[in-house]
Amino acid sequence: MTRVLVPSGALGLNCDIVALERGLAEKPDIIAIDGGSTDSGPAYLGRGMSKYARASTKIEWKGLMEARAKAGVPLVIGTAGTCGTDQTVDWLLSITKEIAEETGAKLKVATLRCSQDPERLVEALDQGRIRPLDPAPEISPDILRDCTNIVALAGAEQIQAALDTGADVVIAGRTTDTAIIAALPLRNGANSGAAWHGAKIGECGALCATNPQSGVLMVEFDESGFTVVPMAESSRSTPHTVSAHMLYENSNPFILFEPGGHLDVTEAKYQAKDDRSVRVTGSKWVPSDTYTVKLEGARQAGYQYVIPTLIRDARYVENISTWCDDITTRCREKVMQRLNLAAEDFSIELRVIGRDATLGALENRAETAAEVGVMGIVTAQSDELASEITKTLNPYLLHHPLTQEEEQPTFAFPFSPAELRRGECHEFCLNHVLVLDYPMEAFRLEVVEVGHG
Amino acid sequence: MGKLGSIVEKVRSKNAGPFWLTVDIFCGNPDSYRRVVSGLKTTDVAKLADTPTQHVKRFDIPDLNVVKFSFPRPQVQGTPQDRDMHGAAFASLLAEFELPEAV
Numbered sequence: 001m002t003r004v005l006v007p008s009g010a011l012g013l014n015c016d017i018v019a020l021e022r023g024l025a026e027k028p029d030i031i032a033i034d035g036g037s038t039d040s041g042p043a044y045l046g047r048g049m050s051k052y053a054r055a056s057t058k059i060e061w062k063g064l065m066e067a068r069a070k071a072g073v074p075l076v077i078g079t080a081g082t083c084g085t086d087q088t089v090d091w092l093l094s095i096t097k098e099i100a101e102e103t104g105a106k107l108k109v110a111t112l113r114c115s116q117d118p119e120r121l122v123e124a125l126d127q128g129r130i131r132p133l134d135p136a137p138e139i140s141p142d143i144l145r146d147c148t149n150i151v152a153l154a155g156a157e158q159i160q161a162a163l164d165t166g167a168d169v170v171i172a173g174r175t176t177d178t179a180i181i182a183a184l185p186l187r188n189g190a191n192s193g194a195a196w197h198g199a200k201i202g203e204c205g206a207l208c209a210t211n212p213q214s215g216v217l218m219v220e221f222d223e224s225g226f227t228v229v230p231m232a233e234s235s236r237s238t239p240h241t242v243s244a245h246m247l248y249e250n251s252n253p254f255i256l257f258e259p260g261g262h263l264d265v266t267e268a269k270y271q272a273k274d275d276r277s278v279r280v281t282g283s284k285w286v287p288s289d290t291y292t293v294k295l296e297g298a299r300q301a302g303y304q305y306v307i308p309t310l311i312r313d314a315r316y317v318e319n320i321s322t323w324c325d326d327i328t329t330r331c332r333e334k335v336m337q338r339l340n341l342a343a344e345d346f347s348i349e350l351r352v353i354g355r356d357a358t359l360g361a362l363e364n365r366a367e368t369a370a371e372v373g374v375m376g377i378v379t380a381q382s383d384e385l386a387s388e389i390t391k392t393l394n395p396y397l398l399h400h401p402l403t404q405e406e407e408q409p410t411f412a413f414p415f416s417p418a419e420l421r422r423g424e425c426h427e428f429c430l431n432h433v434l435v436l437d438y439p440m441e442a443f444r445l446e447v448v449e450v451g452h453g
Numbered sequence: 454m455g456k457l458g459s460i461v462e463k464v465r466s467k468n469a470g471p472f473w474l475t476v477d478i479f480c481g482n483p484d485s486y487r488r489v490v491s492g493l494k495t496t497d498v499a500k501l502a503d504t505p506t507q508h509v510k511r512f513d514i515p516d517l518n519v520v521k522f523s524f525p526r527p528q529v530q531g532t533p534q535d536r537d538m539h540g541a542a543f544a545s546l547l548a549e550f551e552l553p554e555a556v
Contacts, residue, residue, distance in 0.1 A: 038468075038470060038471050038530070039468055039539060040538065041530060041531035041538045042471070042530070042531040043531070133472075134525075135472055135525045137529070240517065243516065243517060244479075244517055244519065247475075247477045247517075247519060247521055248467070248477075249467050249468060249469050249470075249475065250469055250475065251469040251470075251473045251475050251510065251523035252510065252512075252523065253512055253514065253521060254512075296471075301532065301533060302533070304533075347533065349533075351536070357536060358536055358537055358542045359536065359537070359542055359543070359545075359546065360536050361503065362501065362502065362503055362527065362543070362546060364501075364546065364549075365549070377533070379533050425533065426531070427529065427531060427532045427533075428471040428472075428529060428530060428531060428532075431470075431471070431472045
């Protein structure tokens with residue numbers, strides 16, 4: 001039996017301390033927590049930064065390091081610092097060092113680095129070792145070189161290699177959500193279908209149970225299946241809550257692709273073990289012929305400024321589409337003349353909040369409220385140009401009349417200066433896998449001693 | 454007639470990675486499940502998402518009283534054209550879908 005304690009769905013989401021204590025009393029073999037995903041968008045990968053505050057991260061990570069010391073088992077984090085680049089691995093390593101210094105702990109820390117050298121990927125592309133997933137954007141050597149960061153998603157094998165160093169703490173860059181949980185049970189001979197399935201169920205902590213905010217979950221793995229036990233008193237798992245978690249953020253609720261194969265849960269059986277835990281059997285692991293890892297890449301997509309204005313005049317609210325279209329046309333022309341730009345060099349979008357700002361062309365309800373917000377979004381190839389264009393747009397959003405005959409109107413600007421700098425923007429540009437000859441081929445493992453006890 | 458959202462427990466939409474959107478309709482009981490399965494066609498979802506029907510994957514899961522749809526995101530997550538970073542708002546379109554009268 002291998003017990004994996006999952007403190008919460010991600011470092012930065014907090015966990016119930018009492019439930020964590022209860023988890024420690026159950027003698028886990030490892031503590032595993034996720035540190036990120038692509039869900040917050042391309043900027044984090046593009047810039048190589050965490051979405052959570054350093055101070056919060058430090059407090060929560062310190063709590064887990066103390067839990068680890070108490071349990072005397074390894075602590076592993078995957079996708080450190082939201083995006084799992086080398087920069088964010090280093091960021092969490094520096095936090096770990098600080099904590100060790102401050103608490104007088106002496107620790108062996110293994111780092112798994114997952115950032116990819118674009119030139120090596122260009123070679124791989126040339127050799128046909130980068131394969132598209134569905135839907136895959138077009139890629140080329142230039143696009144690979146344009147990426148500010150590319151990571152490969154490590155699987156169980158790379159986490160096992162890190163655990164094999166005997167490290168107290170493993171700080172991994174980008175991994176699949178499941179790999180950090182599946183690694184040790186697989187190493188200990190658990191049923192491989194159960195290891196991956198239990199890892200998928202446990203990846204968001206207690207999200208697969210009632211009172212998901214409590215966070216803490218224990219997953220017990222053995223030769224024939226796995227058992228899910230939420231650690232908070234108030235949290236229960238049922239066959240329904242557990243099996244429903246396969247739906248979560250998963251395009252196919254029965255199949256999950258991982259490095260080295262895929263999980264098939266079509267035949268899985270979910271049974272209540274008691275009134276709070278669930279036993280699952282019948283999950284299947286299907287190994288693949290080639291070992292592939294998924295790639296994620298983000299590249300720069302221009303520089304952006306946002307300028308909001310608020311419209312409360314009923315006639316303008318009623319004619320908001322005409323007003324916005326008129327401004328966009330006039331402002332575009334003025335920008336091309338005064339800044340000597342071509343049409344494709346920049347974009348000006350006026351997004352109407354209160355009409356269709358959320359769903360755009362998919363919106364099918366037409367009514368508008370008493371007021372609308374107009375969010376001017378300007379994108380250009382440099383920060384300076386984007387700023388200049390936004391300042392050209394400014395007087396239109398403040399004063400543009402619906403007709404030439406009327407007195408000049410003034411609308412509500414919430415801020416001064418009116419515009420907000422978004423800076424450098426990024427976009428995801430890879431949905432591909434990389435074929436490897438052996439699992440560690442694209443990853444780097446390093447062991448460091450921190451603190452001085 | 455009745456809005457889908459008024460007869461089911463919950464409609465949830467989320468990213469499944471940056472390139473896919475997935476929608477889970479938790480019907481809550483077998484009666485609602487049957488009404489959704491018979492009243493909501495894959496073509497209806499394709500039309501709401503403005504995507505070709507063949508791109509829409511459908512999963513009818515009676516054990517959970519869940520109907521699930523997945524399709525490529527109308528805009529890749531976080532591109533300048535994308536308006537909803539986490540893909541959560543699409544659920545409202547389905548919740549407001551008028552189901553035909555139960556037969």
